[in-house]
Ligand code: AMP
């Protein structure tokens with residue numbers, strides 16, 4: 001049975017307990033100036049997998065990593081001149097900046113949904129700042145609501161939406177901005193807005209000049225440019241799914257029961273057959289096996305329950321990326 005979630009009014013004591021929970025791999029909901037975030041240690045694969053499970057997301061999309069300031073951001077992402085300029089103008093504040101991940105960032109690959117990039121944000125809310133300082137590490141935090149529900153702007157919304165999934169909720173009253181952070185991608189030559197939010201396009205263009213709009217249109221309308229199709233991780237070699245009899249030249253990804261030993265090499269997403277553990281290992285496992293010496297990666301069936309749905313969604317897309 002899940003332990004009941006504790007809601008604590010904001011205090012030094014609450015911040016200290018929240019930092020402890022994060023260190024232990026727990027989930028902590030906390031206020032930012034935009035909405036309440038559901039936070040986990042961004043370096044801990046299992047904790048990050050628990051975020052996806054708690055939100056019941058049907059797919060893996062990368063999460064925003066919260067940091068105290070630009071210095072901290074520089075330990076995880078390759079900060080360039082534009083990023084420095086934006087951080088000096090808008091941080092702490094509701095702007096998330098997507099940068100190349102540093103190879104030795106130590107961040108969970110799941111946080112980036114397997115991509116080589118990371119979205120970084122230094123939030124302005126004093127409680128979020130206190131928690132980041134006390135914890136002393138990066139906090140992955142999407143909005144603290146189940147997938148498909150509106151973002152929470154009060155502690156009671158978090159409890160209503162997520163029930164006992166967070167270990168702790170810090171109640172800091174109502175969020176002042178209420179809108180999500182703006183997401184800007186600085187990985188390519190031209191900066192591109194990936195999500196509109198509290199920092200406006202006009203404010204960004206004052207700093208950067210012309211900025212592309214690569215945000216995904218609402219209501220499933222066709223994207224206006226190919227750049228608007230969200231980037232997803234897929235291995236370079238082909239991938240086959242729902243495989244029980246891998247070929248000798250393939251790498252095999254087992255789930256639960258081991259394979260038949262036919263494959264060139266075998267890794268197990270979760271020997272005990274747990275989908276959250278499998279999610280935690282998914283991207284690291286695919287990356288490890290993505291080598292030209294194999295003709296492809298064969299993946300055993302993964303149950304389509306809970307976070308298993310997001311695993312299967314990612315595997316299906318990766319398999320389709322190679323289909324003609
Ligand atoms: P949320 O999970 O609600 O906080 O939303 C996070 C937003 O940031 C989503 O629109 C993500 O697609 C976007 N995002 C986070 N990390 C990345 C990344 N590395 N590359 C592109 N978009 C990102």
Ligand code: MG
Nearest residue numbers: 142143144151
């Ligand atoms: Mg959200």
